Amino acid sequence: QVQLVQSGAEVKKPGASVKVSCRASGYTFNTYAVHWVRQAPGQRLEWMGWINGGDGGTKYSQKFQGRVTITRDTSASTAYMEVSSLRSEDTAVYYCASASYGTALDYWGQGTLVTVSS
Amino acid sequence: DVQMTQSPSTLSVSVGDRVTITCRASQSISSWLAWYQQKPGQAPTLLIYDVSNLESGVPSRFSGSGSGTEFTLTISSLQPDDFATYHCLQYSSNMYTFGQGTKLEI
Numbered sequence: 659q660v661q662l663v664q665s666g667a668e669v670k671k672p673g674a675s676v677k678v679s680c681r682a683s684g685y686t687f688n689t690y691a692v693h694w695v696r697q698a699p700g701q702r703l704e705w706m707g708w709i710n711g712g713d714g715g716t717k718y719s720q721k722f723q724g725r726v727t728i729t730r731d732t733s734a735s736t737a738y739m740e741v742s743s744l745r746s747e748d749t750a751v752y753y754c755a756s757a758s759y760g761t762a763l764d765y766w767g768q769g770t771l772v773t774v775s776s
Numbered sequence: 777d778v779q780m781t782q783s784p785s786t787l788s789v790s791v792g793d794r795v796t797i798t799c800r801a802s803q804s805i806s807s808w809l810a811w812y813q814q815k816p817g818q819a820p821t822l823l824i825y826d827v828s829n830l831e832s833g834v835p836s837r838f839s840g841s842g843s844g845t846e847f848t849l850t851i852s853s854l855q856p857d858d859f860a861t862y863h864c865l866q867y868s869s870n871m872y873t874f875g876q877g878t879k880l881e882i
Contacts, residue, residue, distance in 0.1 A: 762810035766819035
């Protein structure tokens with residue numbers, strides 16, 4: 659069965675960067691997209707961007723363009739999402755999710771809590 | 777980017793109630809709309825995709841309708857397991873946007 663397993667919780671200081679991983683199993687990694695979504699405490703889900711598992715092409719929400727980088731390692735069936743210049747407002751649970759290209763997000767990782775605090 | 781306005785933000789309901797949640801898009805998204813259920817401390821789970829297609833394993837009391845800019849999730853008879861937060865997601869033009877969520881409360 660399809661599984662997405664994310665890396666563990668992180669605590670970072672303002673201005674630092676964080677990189678979260680998402681290891682996929684149960685499907686052919688390069689035939690699906692991996693998306694990243696975050697949810698700050700009490701807030702709506704926010705779509706951040708996605709990466710084409712095949713050719714590595716990316717697309718970002720305008721809000722995160724320039725501060726978020728999504729990459730993948732096909733040999734490890736793993737996608738990564740890095741946020742730079744962290745601020746307190748980036749404290750959130752970050753999720754990865756898989757989808758066929760241009761379709762709804764179907765399988766989700768368990769979420770990774772990133773806390774930004776001085 | 778397409779903006780999604782979901783209403784209401786909170787709904788006080790009882791078991792057996794018929795529940796309707798609405799999402800409005802700032803521009804036409806054709807049929808590129810999904811609904812998710814999220815329980816506290818858990819990742820969202822897909823209920824409905826492409827407006828009205830029920831994901832495998834989802835009870836038939838859930839249904840979706842709409843097109844263009846206005847969409848509806850209906851729960852025909854609310855069950856105890858349905859108390860959760862519901863989110864809509866649009867995915868037109870390979871850019872995605874969520875609604876602000878609707879929390880069902882007793």
